Amino acid sequence: MTQVQAHKRADELRRLIGYHDYRYYVLDDPEVPDAEYDRLMRELETIETRNPELVTAQSPTQRVSGTPMEGFETVQHRVPMLSLANAFSDQEVTDFHRRVTQGLECKDITFAAEPKLDGVAISLTYINGSLVTAASRGDGERGENVTANVRTIRTVPLKLHAKGWPSLLEVRGEIYMPRAGFDRFNQKALERGEKPLVNPRNGAAGSLRQLDPQLTARRPLAFFAYGTASRDQLPETQFETLSQLKEWGFPVNPEIRRVKGLGGCLDYHAQMAARRPRLGYDIDGVVYKVDRYDQQGFLGFISKAPRWALAHKFPAEEELTRLLDIDIQVGRTGALTPVARLQPVFVGGVTVANATLHNEDEIRRKDVRPGDWVVVRRAGDVIPEVARAIHQRRETELAEFQMPKNCPECGSAVERVESEAVARCSGGLICPAQRKHCIRHFATRKAMDIEGLGDKLVDQLVEAGMVHTVADLYSLSHEQIASLERMGNKSAEHVLGAIKASKKPSLDRLLYALGIREVGEVTAHSLAVHFKTMKALQQASKETLIEVSDVGPIVASHVAAFFQQENNRQVIQALNDAGVEGQPLQDKAGEKPLAGEVWVLTGALSMPRIQVKNLLESLGAKVTASVSAKTSTLLAGEAAGSKLAKAQKLGVSVISESDFLKYLESQGLGVS
Numbered sequence: 001m002t003q004v005q006a007h008k009r010a011d012e013l014r015r016l017i018g019y020h021d022y023r024y025y026v027l028d029d030p031e032v033p034d035a036e037y038d039r040l041m042r043e044l045e046t047i048e049t050r051n052p053e054l055v056t057a058q059s060p061t062q063r064v065s066g067t068p069m070e071g072f073e074t075v076q077h078r079v080p081m082l083s084l085a086n087a088f089s090d091q092e093v094t095d096f097h098r099r100v101t102q103g104l105e106c107k108d109i110t111f112a113a114e115p116k117l118d119g120v121a122i123s124l125t126y127i128n129g130s131l132v133t134a135a136s137r138g139d140g141e142r143g144e145n146v147t148a149n150v151r152t153i154r155t156v157p158l159k160l161h162a163k164g165w166p167s168l169l170e171v172r173g174e175i176y177m178p179r180a181g182f183d184r185f186n187q188k189a190l191e192r193g194e195k196p197l198v199n200p201r202n203g204a205a206g207s208l209r210q211l212d213p214q215l216t217a218r219r220p221l222a223f224f225a226y227g228t229a230s231r232d233q234l235p236e237t238q239f240e241t242l243s244q245l246k247e248w249g250f251p252v253n254p255e256i257r258r259v260k261g262l263g264g265c266l267d268y269h270a271q272m273a274a275r276r277p278r279l280g281y282d283i284d285g286v287v288y289k290v291d292r293y294d295q296q297g298f299l300g301f302i303s304k305a306p307r308w309a310l311a312h313k314f315p316a317e318e319e320l321t322r323l324l325d326i327d328i329q330v331g332r333t334g335a336l337t338p339v340a341r342l343q344p345v346f347v348g349g350v351t352v353a354n355a356t357l358h359n360e361d362e363i364r365r366k367d368v369r370p371g372d373w374v375v376v377r378r379a380g381d382v383i384p385e386v387a388r389a390i391h392q393r394r395e396t397e398l399a400e401f402q403m404p405k406n407c408p409e410c411g412s413a414v415e416r417v418e419s420e421a422v423a424r425c426s427g428g429l430i431c432p433a434q435r436k437h438c439i440r441h442f443a444t445r446k447a448m449d450i451e452g453l454g455d456k457l458v459d460q461l462v463e464a465g466m467v468h469t470v471a472d473l474y475s476l477s478h479e480q481i482a483s484l485e486r487m488g489n490k491s492a493e494h495v496l497g498a499i500k501a502s503k504k505p506s507l508d509r510l511l512y513a514l515g516i517r518e519v520g521e522v523t524a525h526s527l528a529v530h531f532k533t534m535k536a537l538q539q540a541s542k543e544t545l546i547e548v549s550d551v552g553p554i555v556a557s558h559v560a561a562f563f564q565q566e567n568n569r570q571v572i573q574a575l576n577d578a579g580v581e582g583q584p585l586q587d588k589a590g591e592k593p594l595a596g597e598v599w600v601l602t603g604a605l606s607m608p609r610i611q612v613k614n615l616l617e618s619l620g621a622k623v624t625a626s627v628s629a630k631t632s633t634l635l636a637g638e639a640a641g642s643k644l645a646k647a648q649k650l651g652v653s654v655i656s657e658s659d660f661l662k663y664l665e666s667q668g669l670g671v672s
Contacts, residue, residue: 081123146209179200286311
């Protein structure tokens with residue numbers, strides 16, 4: 001790069017960094033992820049190091065970014081709030097350790113290691129044990145007086161505990177927004193139709209800049225102390241100082257450790273990287289500080305950072321890249337998930353080319369379109385997701401994404417219930433994406449009860465191309481099954497015998513085996529009793545289906561959509577041709593075993609109450625909420641209370657859950 005090119009690029013980088021500083025520190029609306037900002041800063045630092053004549057006092061490399069906003073009083077820091085040098089690799093940490101050991105002429109160095117919280121730095125000044133001033137970092141020399149806002153944070157002590165604190169104490173720490181609080185706040189904001197916070201750090205920064213402290217008080221902020229501005233009347237090490245601060249009432253991060261040498265530092269970094277996804281707050285790295293203050297003093301400072309401390313960053317969890325296209329992935333249960341196809345980008349320690357977009361509603365809410373520049377997030381082992389689009393960088397008008405009306409795997413109609421966010425393929429019996437899941441369910445004990453047809457055998461049959469739909473099970477030969485791994489002649493005979501024995505199930509078992517959405521055992525039983533034959537059920541309209549006990553509008557929609565699919569009807573016909581026929585259930589209309597009885601439920605039951613209610617109603621009983629003289633039976637689970645006492649007083653029959661389950665089995669409704 002020539003000097004002219006370096007000068008031009010340095011000017012452009014300063015302009016970009018200044019723009020992003022303004023968006024983050026003033027507007028509280030960052031446009032790019034931290035990793036992109038760090039890259040711009042490091043590129044400028046490299047150019048200025050190679051071309052010292054280009055360094056100016058106004059360069060962002062010469063100061064900590066941040067300008068006090070109008071509306072807040074300016075505070076002069078007694079001791080500057082300097083930034084830390086960053087390391088992005090183990091080699092950079094090794095170089096730091098070498099400089100420290102050489103500077104101290106000592107190989108055995110102890111460090112205080114702590115998580116690097118992704119929040120907002122704050123300085124708290126206490127006089128005679130009382131909080132008098134809270135100031136933000138600002139430009140490092142001067143910050144904003146945000147005392148009124150900080151006083152609303154319950155983890156910040158207003159009066160120090162214990163005794164022994166100096167008359168003037170300036171504590172440095174980090175204000176952050178816990179993940180759980182961030183999620184709750186955003187959920188409520190969406191419910192009110194308001195714009196959600198971008199991320200916890202942005203939420204913390206914006207909260208401190210509220211002119212009305214009452215607004216700040218509503219934000220879920222917290223605080224951790226990580227040091228002091230002076231050493232008067234304090235212990236001789238960083239680690240012991242934090243212990244002392246804890247005694248005085250300051251929250252201190254429980255993950256802080258003393259570590260020995262380079263190996264201890266790198267081990268701590270690895271441990272915190274593994275723990276990171278499980279923490280209740282965001283961190284973007286760890287910080288190493290030489291533990292002894294006398295050694296810190298000997299090492300001193302460079303122009304903007306201490307020589308005795310280093311921030312070891314994690315691989316970026318957010319990155320900027322281009323969204324090339326949006327594809328549809330069909331899951332094993334038929335759920336259609338939009339998948340972002342990305343220009344590959346290194347994020348969270350791996351190269352990411354695909355990321356989830358969750359569902360159509362999320363795409364609309366974020367207004368993400370193919371061709372957009374997008375921020376991709378990956379935290380730990382979490383599946384990468386598109387966090388947001390950078391709408392300001394759209395070069396042309398981009399077409400909105402449209403969810404397909406037909407499944408890309410099998411061509412069946414895509415169904416989406418109005419109250420649900422997920423769209424699903426309705427071709428469960430023939431969809432390749434759902435094939436294994438469908439066959440496994442079909443063979444379960446509560447469905448067709450095909451003994452020996454377990455998950456591994458289903459996988460082999462599908463992967464060998466022997467079974468494409470459940471109907472193909474009934475045309476399998478002895479030779480085909482025996483040829484599979486770990487399946488000899490005897491095993492093949494056993495499986496074939498079980499398949500043959502399953503040809504005459506009750507109609508409700510066959511309906512349950514088909515895997516129609518929302519159709520469990522109880523609903524399948526109600527449908528079988530009402531329609532008596534598969535043919536009658538296939539011809540039923542949604543309006544007719546709603547007339548069935550235990551079938552509401554949503555279930556009726558799923559059932560109707562399933563039987564309207566020609567592919568599903570073909571599989572059912574193929575089952576029929578193979579001799580598989582659902583045997584009708586006897587509906588003793590007006591003679592149901594519990595017809596005319598009134599039941600009440602109480603106590604803790606092992607089954608969901610709605611399931612128990614549906615079972616009782618299928619047997620003719622009416623289920624009510626309270627015990628009265630009209631109550632026939634009280635079903636009492638564990639810890640039954642006042643209802644049991646009232647039933648006993650009125651002489652109402654009481655049955656335990658275990659006896660109730662035995663009764664259900666006697667009626668052919670086992671639920672084990």
